[in-house]
Amino acid sequence: xxxxxxxxxxxxATALAHAQRLLAIDPRLAAEQAMAILEAVPRHAEAVLxxxxxxxxSGDLQQALRVVDPLARAFAQSPPIQxxxxxxxxxxxxxxxxxxxxxxxxxxxxxxxxAWRGLAEALELVGDDAGAQxxxxxxxxxxxxxxxxxxxxxxLVEEKPGEAEKILRGLLETRPDEPAAIRMLAxxxxxxxxxxxxxxxxxxxxxxxxxxxxxxxxxxxxxxxxGRSEEALVQLxxxxxxxxxxxxxxxxxxxxxxxxxxxxxxxxxxxxxxARYPQQPKGWMSYGHALKTVGRSADxxxxxxxxxxxxxxxxxxxxxxxxxxxxxxxxADLADMEGQLAREDxxxxxxxxxxxxxxxxxxxxxxxxxxxxHYVKGAALRRAQIHYDPAVMARHVARSKAALxxxxxxxxxxxxxxxxxxxFILGLPRAGSTLVEQILASHSAVEGTMELPDVTAMARRLSxxxxxxxxxxxPEILATLSPExxxxxxxxxxxxTRVQRxxxxxxxIDKMPNNFAHIGxxxxxxxxxxxxxxxxxxxxxxxxxxxxxxxxxxxxxxxxEDIGRYYADYVELMAHFDAVLPGRVHRVIYESMIEDPxxxxxxxxxxxxxxxxxxxxxxxxxxxxxxxxxxxxVRRPIFKDAVEHWQNYESWLEPLKTALGPVLSSYPAAPEx
Numbered sequence: 087x088x089x090x091x092x093x094x095x096x097x098x099a100t101a102l103a104h105a106q107r108l109l110a111i112d113p114r115l116a117a118e119q120a121m122a123i124l125e126a127v128p129r130h131a132e133a134v135l136x137x138x139x140x141x142x143x144s145g146d147l148q149q150a151l152r153v154v155d156p157l158a159r160a161f162a163q164s165p166p167i168q169x170x171x172x173x174x175x176x177x178x179x180x181x182x183x184x185x186x187x188x189x190x191x192x193x194x195x196x197x198x199x200x201a202w203r204g205l206a207e208a209l210e211l212v213g214d215d216a217g218a219q220x221x222x223x224x225x226x227x228x229x230x231x232x233x234x235x236x237x238x239x240x241x242l243v244e245e246k247p248g249e250a251e252k253i254l255r256g257l258l259e260t261r262p263d264e265p266a267a268i269r270m271l272a273x274x275x276x277x278x279x280x281x282x283x284x285x286x287x288x289x290x291x292x293x294x295x296x297x298x299x300x301x302x303x304x305x306x307x308x309x310x311x312x313g314r315s316e317e318a319l320v321q322l323x324x325x326x327x328x329x330x331x332x333x334x335x336x337x338x339x340x341x342x343x344x345x346x347x348x349x350x351x352x353x354x355x356x357x358x359x360x361a362r363y364p365q366q367p368k369g370w371m372s373y374g375h376a377l378k379t380v381g382r383s384a385d386x387x388x389x390x391x392x393x394x395x396x397x398x399x400x401x402x403x404x405x406x407x408x409x410x411x412x413x414x415x416x417x418a419d420l421a422d423m424e425g426q427l428a429r430e431d432x433x434x435x436x437x438x439x440x441x442x443x444x445x446x447x448x449x450x451x452x453x454x455x456x457x458x459x460h461y462v463k464g465a466a467l468r469r470a471q472i473h474y475d476p477a478v479m480a481r482h483v484a485r486s487k488a489a490l491x492x493x494x495x496x497x498x499x500x501x502x503x504x505x506x507x508x509x510f511i512l513g514l515p516r517a518g519s520t521l522v523e524q525i526l527a528s529h530s531a532v533e534g535t536m537e538l539p540d541v542t543a544m545a546r547r548l549s550x551x552x553x554x555x556x557x558x559x560x561p562e563i564l565a566t567l568s569p570e571x572x573x574x575x576x577x578x579x580x581x582x583t584r585v586q587r588x589x590x591x592x593x594x595i596d597k598m599p600n601n602f603a604h605i606g607x608x609x610x611x612x613x614x615x616x617x618x619x620x621x622x623x624x625x626x627x628x629x630x631x632x633x634x635x636x637x638x639x640x641x642x643x644x645x646x647e648d649i650g651r652y653y654a655d656y657v658e659l660m661a662h663f664d665a666v667l668p669g670r671v672h673r674v675i676y677e678s679m680i681e682d683p684x685x686x687x688x689x690x691x692x693x694x695x696x697x698x699x700x701x702x703x704x705x706x707x708x709x710x711x712x713x714x715x716x717x718x719x720v721r722r723p724i725f726k727d728a729v730e731h732w733q734n735y736e737s738w739l740e741p742l743k744t745a746l747g748p749v750l751s752s753y754p755a756a757p758e759x
Contacts, residue, residue: 098127105136113143131157131167139170147178158187165195172204177331179363184208199225203300207334211366213397216433226270238270247277265295269304276308282552284308299325306338313539315342316585333363337372344376346585347535352376367397371406378410387413399426401439405635408446415447423447438467442635449633454734461633468635469644476642476651482561482603483659489562490606492666498610501569503576506614508583509595509694510541512602514656515640516630518676519620521705523597525687526694528701535586537598540579545604561606576611593694600639602656605663609670616694619660622676624653624746624753629732629739650745657749661756675754 101123108116117140123133134157141150151174158171172187188205191198202225209218220243227239234257241250254271258264272287288305291298302321309318322339329335340355356373363369374389387410393403404423407413415423426432427440441464448457509526511519527534549560567575587594599620601608608615621627628650631643642652663671672693679686687702701707732739743750748757 098123098130102132102136105133105140109136109139109143113140116140117144131161131164135167135170138174142170142174142177147174150174151178162190163194165191165198165201168194169198169201169204172201172208176204176208179365181208181211181363181365185212197227211333211363211369213366213368213393213400215368215435222273226266226273232266235264235266235270238267238274242270242273242277247274250274251278263294265291265298265301268294269298269301272301272304272308276304281308281311285312299328303335303338306335306342310338310342310345313345313543315345318342331362333359333366333369337366337369340376341372344379345536347588349376349380353380365396367393367400367403370396371400371403374403374406378406383410383412386410394422398422399429399432399436401426401432401436401443404443405439408443409635414450415443420444420447434467434471438464439635440464441467442633445633449734458735458738464635465632465644469648472641472644474641474644474648476648479603479642479652479655483655483662486561486603486606486659487662489565490662490666494565495609495667498569498572500613502572502611502613503580504614505576505580505612506616507580507593508612508615509593509618510601510608510615511595511597511599511618511620512605513599513620514602514622514627514631514653515599515636515643516634517599517620517622517627518674518679519597519599521676521679522618522620522674522690523595524705525690525702526595528705528707529691529696529699530701531591531593531696532694533587533589533591533594535583535594535596538583538586538596539598540582541596541598541601541604541608544575544579545607548607564606564610567610572611575607579611602660605659605667605671609663609667617671618690618693619671619673620676621673621754624650624750625732625736625739625742626676626730628653628742628746629735632742646739646742647745650742654746654749657756658759661759664756677754 101119105116105119105123108119117137120133120137120140124130124137127133134153138150138154138157141147141153154167154171154174158167161167168187168191172184172191175181175184175187185205185208188201188208191201192205195201202221206218206221206225209215209221223239223243227236227243234253238250238253238257241247241253251271251274254267254274257267258271261267268287268291272284272291275281275287276284285305285308288301288308291301292305295301302325306318306321306325309315309321319339319342322335322342325335326332326339336355336359340352340359343349343352343355353373353376356369356376360366360369360373370389370393374386374393377383377386377389387407390403390407393400394407397403404419407415423440423444427437427444432440441460445457445460445464448454448460509532511522511526513519523534526532545560548563549558550556550563551558551560583594583596602619605617608617622630628646631640631649632646634643636643642648660671660673672690674686674690684703688698691698691702751757
């Protein structure tokens with residue numbers, strides 16, 4: 087770095103070195119030292135840079151900007167000055183200006199790892215996930231000098247995680263304790279969809295290098311993706327102890343708190359971060375999700391609109407507006423969305439969300455052909471992104487019918503955990519389960535929670551399979567479990583879900599629809615739990631699922647044939663449990679609930695052993711948080727307009743009818759299997 091004055095004497099160089107050391111110990115003392123140097127040698131660039139850094143670390147961001155701005159203008163090609171300028175701008179919430187500064191630093195020094203880190207964090211804030219991921223990969227590449235690690239980093243930069251994995255596994259055979267290699271391997275595994283493996287690697291990495299903050303942030307992110315928000319929060323609190331105002335850490339903490347029902351804390355964090363970093367469309371969108379859950383519809387719309395105003399190509403924000411179900415787009419909105427779809431540089435993720443949003447917009451306007459065209463395009467894009475094999479569920483049904491017999495359940499009667507606390511509402515998505523949950527959660531003895539991932543996670547663990555390709559021991563393993571095993575599993579479920587319970591009500595709801603695949607496990611480990619099958623006409627249910635883009639999971643819903651086969655498999659499995667566990671499952675037929683709510687609600691409460699309460703009839707007056715796509719709909723009285731809505735699209739639904747087969751003609755009964 088060139089000085090703005092004559093080079094100082096040796097004594098000033100010593101003072102500069104001392105000020106540099108003080109930055110890590112006491113930034114205020116470092117600032118005093120830098121100012122003393124500047125009195126002796128005015129406008130000395132290195133001293134000015136130390137002063138700006140010290141002011142940033144002390145939290146005086148406005149003064150730091152006043153100091154660093156003229157320095158950055160004078161030294162536009164200096165990597166360390168542009169890096170610090172970017173850091174100060176980022177901390178002050180001037181994200182776009184920070185991005186420009188980090189790019190200037192990288193233009194001068196392309197392998198400056200810390201500039202790539204700053205750029206990645208800033209791009210994440212403005213919603214450029216692809217750019218952020220590329221910057222993260224360049225950060226890793228810039229932070230290593232080992233030629234093998236550099237080759238692996240290049241593979242990650244070039245979106246070749248499989249190639250990076252092979253290189254890294256070879257290196258770790260000879261150097262098994264290399265933290266950078268382990269973290270990079272975790273990154274490759276996560277990109278390949280192997281989140282559990284990424285977690286194992288990151289835990290190992292942090293055992294070797296506990297101070298590796300980037301690895302800890304990766305671990306928190308992976309734990310959040312795995313639905314283990316409490317554990318993610320532990321890691322985030324460690325990170326925030328060192329960097330309490332880091333927006334990436336705070337945004338993830340707010341999202342994790344929302345996952346466990348701590349909405350007030352989550353919303354407060356989002357509001358604090360957005361006040362300091364207002365230019366982050368994905369932050370506004372996440373804030374909108376939290377507001378939607380607690381019923382603040384007008385504020386939610388405003389947050390989503392802020393997101394699309396800041397990033398008109400952010401398809402997920404447009405879809406979030408559409409997904410409120412009660413929101414209506416203007417003609418100008420339609421023109422904006424169509425304009426974004428016409429862009430050649432639009433990502434597939436943005437494109438598919440825009441297609442779903444336009445599908446809903448045209449549907450609301452009665453333009454069903456245009457609507458269906460967009461739904462089909464969105465679903466096709468999503469189907470291409472995922473791996474889904476419909477034969478997997480068919481095999482699970484066949485294995486369950488063979489292994490989970492009436493004799494097995496009779497032999498294990500009286501085993502498991504006797505607690506009656508859980509009420510499982512299951513079936514297919516978009517079958518009326520949120521309505522059933524809202525009705526039950528309006529009872530004074532029942533607490534609503536969310537779609538809990540715990541039964542699925544426990545079943546996956548029992549299977550012994552680490553990946554989808556591995557041989558699974560589930561569900562046959564259920565027959566081998568001892569009374570002690572089954573009791574421990576039931577108690578584990580109650581303990582895992584305790585964080586979701588915010589009241590002292592004796593019963594609580596798990597509304598994960600996919601739990602229908604695990605009724606055998608539920609019945610054995612929690613013999614006194616209630617199980618409710620929410621079922622809707624196959625055409626209405628399947629088409630509603632097909633036109634719904636789910637945030638995660640439900641991979642069967644992106645093809646009409648896929649969802650039809652899945653519904654048929656579900657009916658077959660439920661018919662089996664009706665036969666081997668008669669009376670164990672209570673079925674709520676959606677159309678019957680719509681036609682005669684009071685009779686259906688009374689029958690539902692009788693099954694649950696609960697006295698009738700008027701609040702269950704007036705469920706739409708319940709102001710509890712609702713965490714599904716139906717959150718706005720269940721805040722209104724029962725409506726009949728959606729029951730036959732699929733008929734507007736019937737001419738295009740022949741593949742669905744074919745896939746459903748006799749399940750369609752037999753509804754609401756099940757055919758012979």
